[in-house]
């Protein structure tokens with residue numbers, strides 16, 4: 212078996228090394244101390260094409276896969292960026308980008324993927340105060356009313372929600388007591404932010420302060436049916 216990296220993969224590693232050397236531990240100490248988002252680091256990732264690695268070329272991405280994304284992340288992390296080397300790519304390019312690549316319909320791909328490749332920030336709203344490891348316990352609910360879903364609930368520890376322009380929101384569409392099994396009845400939605408029905412409050416943390424982690428309160432958020440990502444009630448299998 213040949214484990215040699217291709218020329219393209221080697222280029223990803225070399226580019227990631229160069230970026231990491233420009234944004235080393237001193238940079239991250241400073242950003243953490245000032246509680247500042249790393250604008251110039253993010254710009255470098257976008258310019259290098261890292262935000263679009265898993266996005267097909269048709270939508271402005273690199274048309275590669277998770278192996279190439281992991282090469283970029285691993286190199287950024289180990290060559291000087293630490294956790295930040297994977298954090299922001301994970302939120303936007305994977306939670307946002309990869310989810311839409313894998314489960315989005317054509318309209319969703321056309322709307323979001325070129326923007327994500329170009330640096331649009333995303334967040335994932337899954338965790339709740341009483342639903343961390345036990346994801347199936349989530350209470351945020353989406354109820355179909357005519358052509359729209361009405362969503363209510365509270366999310367906890369949502370990274371990047373303060374800046375994100377897109378949110379992958381995990382909801383319950385069939386109450387757990389009515390579901391044939393507990394893994395049935397979760398659905399994913401794409402939400403454009405900011406939205407007056409979505410209140411975002413950063414939580415005080417003792418680390419990773421270059422990225423805010425937030426409480427998110429959702430009150431009567433109206434989402435058109437078209438914002439459903441993937442199949443209704445099958446969201447558990449899509450986020451796994």
Ligand SMILES: Cc1cc2nc3c(=O)[nH]c(=O)nc-3n(C[C@H](O)[C@H](O)[C@H](O)COP(=O)(O)OP(=O)(O)OC[C@H]3O[C@@H](n4cnc5c(N)ncnc54)[C@H](O)[C@@H]3O)c2cc1C
Pocket residue numbers: 334335336337338340342343344345367368369370371419424
């Ligand atoms: C900095 C930060 C950023 C985050 N960003 C996001 C984000 O962007 N989006 C998002 O949706 N969530 C986010 N989270 C939430 C994260 O995914 C949850 O913290 C995680 O799922 C754990 O949930 P919990 O904190 O409620 O812990 P709990 O589920 O309450 O677990 C507490 C402890 O109990 C243990 N435990 C739990 N159940 C069992 C069991 N059955 N048997 C044995 N041990 C058990 C766990 O291993 C853990 O050690 C973030 C969290 C942090 C700290």
